[in-house]
Amino acid sequence: MMTETSSPPDAPSSSRTDAPMRSAATALFGTLARPVRVDLDAGAWMPERLIITIDGPAGTGKSTVARLLAKRLGVDFLDTGAMYRAAALIAVDRGLSAADGQRVVDRVRGVDMRFDWTTDPPDLLCDGQSVMKRIRDDDVTRIVSPIAGIAELRRVMVDRQRDIAAVHSRLVTEGRDQGSVAFPDADVKLFMFASAEVRARRRTEELKARGIPADEARILAEIIERDRSDTTRAVGPLVCPADAQRVDTSALSIEHVVDELERRVRAAVAADRLGSGGAAGAP
Ligand code: DC
Secondary structure, X not given: OEEEOOOOOOOOHHHOOOHHHHHHHHHHHOOOOOOOOXXXXXXXXXXXXXXXXXXXXXXOOHHHHHXXXXXXXXXXXXXXXXXXXXXXXXXXHOOOOHHHHHHHHHHHHOXXXXXXXXXXXXXXXXXXXXXXXXXHXXXXXXXXXXXXXXXXXXXXXXXXXXXXXXXXXXXXXXXXOHHXXXXXXXXXXXXXXXXXXXXXXXXXXXXXXXXXXXXXXXXXXXXXHHHXXXXXXXXXXXXXXXXXXXXXXXXXXXXXXXXXXXXXXXXXXXXXXXXXXXXXXXX
């Protein structure tokens, strides 16, 4: 069961503070050249429905970028990785593994999983309890990719994601299969990537900035393994949709990536308005 709080889909996110997001961004990409800009003028150019998908491997800064982009545009942000992490947490808590397939799906179905859209980022609640901190722990991270490979579980999650988009029709949704499976008719599809080495370095720096000791070689090995698992699973593998715009984040600061994505989204919306039908193919 997936339900939602009643906050309006287009609540002005610019009223929320930038500070936590900026520090997370700084930890991920290093010192920002300029402060994050918030577009207070969102809305005038905004269509009624705008589904923007951002897919890509772990460590490209997708979540941070997707969140900042949503904030700039004044739309909602859906972290689908958090949903799979919550499913993995439910499995861990009940002593289940991916090998238990259907039992994991049954357990996940039995949990009331909902986002609280009044917080930034939206808080993920399982049976009323926030799981946002717990789902980043090592024991959850270790099994989330195989758990996300359970075909029936993916169907459940994709249904829930579509239900959310039906209510939150202006949405930046981020994951692995958002443009390919969940929202094949999305208005703008983006695919972020960076070399495994760059991603391992960023993750190491992020952990060190939080005072957590980090072994870059081990992190690199884990990233390579997670990429392999995410790209080779039979259902909902990580793929770049043919009609997605690819963005290499290896050499870009987070603010530059957000600038670039915002530019592309605006160009796509403008092209669509002009009737060129070029939303997904805008430069
Ligand atoms: O983005 P993340 O690291 O929080 O994702 C956690 C895991 O969930 C990762 O192994 C990929 C998987 N995932 C997925 O299979 N499909 C999605 N739409 C989002 C995440």
